[in-house]
Amino acid sequence: MIVMKFGGTSVQDEEAIRRVISIVRGRLSQHPLVVVSALAKVTRLLGEIATEAEAQHEEKVKELLLQLSERHFGLAKALLSSSPSLLDECLGDVRKHIQGLETFVGGVCQIGELSPRSHARVISMGEILSSTIISYAFNAEGISCKWIDARRMVTTDDNYLNARPDMSVTEANVKRIIGLESNGTDIILTQGFVASTAAGATSVLGFEGSDYSAAIFGMALEAERVEIWTDVDGIRTTDPRLLDGTKKIDAISYEEAAEMAAMGARVLHPLTIEPARQKNIPILVLNSKNPSCEGTVVERSDEAPEGPKAVSSRNNILFIKIETQQLLGVTNILGGVMEALYSRKIPVIIAEATESEVGLIIQEEFYGLREALESISKWAKVTVFRDKALISVIGRGVVTVKGLADKVLMAAGRVYLANVSANMLSTNYVIDHEKLQDTLKALHEYVFA
Ligand code: ASP
Ligand code: MG
Numbered sequence: 001m002i003v004m005k006f007g008g009t010s011v012q013d014e015e016a017i018r019r020v021i022s023i024v025r026g027r028l029s030q031h032p033l034v035v036v037s038a039l040a041k042v043t044r045l046l047g048e049i050a051t052e053a054e055a056q057h058e059e060k061v062k063e064l065l066l067q068l069s070e071r072h073f074g075l076a077k078a079l080l081s082s083s084p085s086l087l088d089e090c091l092g093d094v095r096k097h098i099q100g101l102e103t104f105v106g107g108v109c110q111i112g113e114l115s116p117r118s119h120a121r122v123i124s125m126g127e128i129l130s131s132t133i134i135s136y137a138f139n140a141e142g143i144s145c146k147w148i149d150a151r152r153m154v155t156t157d158d159n160y161l162n163a164r165p166d167m168s169v170t171e172a173n174v175k176r177i178i179g180l181e182s183n184g185t186d187i188i189l190t191q192g193f194v195a196s197t198a199a200g201a202t203s204v205l206g207f208e209g210s211d212y213s214a215a216i217f218g219m220a221l222e223a224e225r226v227e228i229w230t231d232v233d234g235i236r237t238t239d240p241r242l243l244d245g246t247k248k249i250d251a252i253s254y255e256e257a258a259e260m261a262a263m264g265a266r267v268l269h270p271l272t273i274e275p276a277r278q279k280n281i282p283i284l285v286l287n288s289k290n291p292s293c294e295g296t297v298v299e300r301s302d303e304a305p306e307g308p309k310a311v312s313s314r315n316n317i318l319f320i321k322i323e324t325q326q327l328l329g330v331t332n333i334l335g336g337v338m339e340a341l342y343s344r345k346i347p348v349i350i351a352e353a354t355e356s357e358v359g360l361i362i363q364e365e366f367y368g369l370r371e372a373l374e375s376i377s378k379w380a381k382v383t384v385f386r387d388k389a390l391i392s393v394i395g396r397g398v399v400t401v402k403g404l405a406d407k408v409l410m411a412a413g414r415v416y417l418a419n420v421s422a423n424m425l426s427t428n429y430v431i432d433h434e435k436l437q438d439t440l441k442a443l444h445e446y447v448f449a
Helices: 014-025 042-054 058-079 084-111 116-123 125-140 167-181 210-221 254-262 270-278 330-342 369-376 404-412 433-448
Strands: 002-006 032-036 145-147 187-191 194-197 202-204 226-230 251-253 283-287 296-299 310-323 350-353 357-363 381-394 417-420 426-432
Touching (some): 002 014, 002 210, 014 125, 042 058, 042 084, 042 116, 042 125, 058 125, 084 116, 084 125, 125 145, 187 210, 251 254, 254 270, 254 296, 254 381, 270 283, 330 357, 369 381, 381 404, 404 426, 404 433
Parallel strands (some): 032 187, 145 187, 226 283
Antiparallel strands (some): 310 357, 310 381, 381 426, 417 426
C-alpha cells in the first residue's frame, strides 16, 4: 500500500483534480490511500468565516459562505457534468455539509463567541468538502473510490486547533477501518488535517497539517512510501520564492529535512518526518504539475548522501542577549532563563550560553515573551535586537565545508551569533534583516554553484 497526499494547489480546480485522477490511475496496482487537503485558500476562507461570525458581522459571514458554496458547487458541476446522477448525489452531499456549516456558524454569530473547539469544527470543513467532491470525481472516471471520514481514524488530544494524535489508538483505528473498507474498491480517499478527540469532537492538526496526516496514515499502514504531491519539483535548495536558480534536492535524510523545517524552510509540516522515520518509510515530494519529475526522496541517513542540502532562512526573528555581572556559570544562567521561558511555553529556536551570557533566537514577538524578559531582567541585563534574520546551511557534514562564515560576513557585514546545531546538521548565522536577500544569494551560490 502507498499513501498519496495532494495539497491545496494540487486540487484547487477542475484541471488540477483531473491531473490528480490521472496520477492516481497510474498507481492503482499499489493500492493507494489518497489523502487530500482543502481546495487552495479554502481553509483561510473558513478561518475568516469563523472570526467574522465571532465578531457578529452577519452580512460579511453570508457573503463569505456564498463564496464558499459557489466555489464547491461550481467545481462539482465542472467535474461531474457527464455523470448527471453522480452530480445530483454529490450536490446533495455538498449542500448538506454547507447547510450544516451555515447552521453552526449562525450559532457562533448569535452568541458572538468562538471557542477553539468551534473554530476547529469550522475550518475542518474545507477537507470534508474537497474530499467529498473528489471522491465522486474518481468514481465518475471509473476508479472506484471509498470515502472515509478521517475523524473516525485519527484520534487526538483536546488541543483542538493544534491537536496531537494518540498514535496507538490512531494506528489501531486506521488498521481496522482501512482493512474493512478497502475490500473491492480501487482506492480509499480521506482527508488530511482533520481529526477528532477521544470524546468525538472535531479537531485539526494545525496549519498545513495534511502532510502530517499522510505520514500518520503511512505509519499506521506500514506503507511502502508516502507521496506528498505539491506544485514544485521536490524540495529545493532554498525557497524558490526568495531566490532564482534554486536546485532540486534529489535525496535528503529524515534528520536533515526535519532540520530544514526547524530552521524555517517551508518544506513539509515539521511533524511529518517522525512517523515516517519510526517505520523507515520513504517520503517522496512530487509535483502534480510535472508528475514525471522524480522529486525528492526523504529517507534514512545511511541512504541519503552527505554534504550540504539547503540554505534556509527565517525572517522577523529576535536576537536576545542576556548578560550578568557575575560569572554565574552555564547551568545557573541557562537554567534561570529557561525557567522563565518554559513556564510561558515560549519556543526558542537557538540558545547559546557562556558563564555570564545567553544569546537566544526567538521567532517574532511571542505571547508572554515580554513578561518572561521582565522577569529575567530582575537579575540580568536583557537587550533585544529586532529586525534580524536567521540564515542556515543544512546538511550532514556541513561543519566540514570551508568558508561559510566568511561568505556570510562578507555579504551581511555583521554577524550577531554564529552557531553549529547540537546535531551538527546545520550552521546558523544571525544577521540584519535587510541583508538577508544578498546574503542568501551569495551563500547559495557559494554552496551550490
Ligand atoms: N488545509 C489545511 C491548511 O491549509 C491543511 C493543509 O492543507 O495541509 O492549513
Ligand atoms: Mg501543504
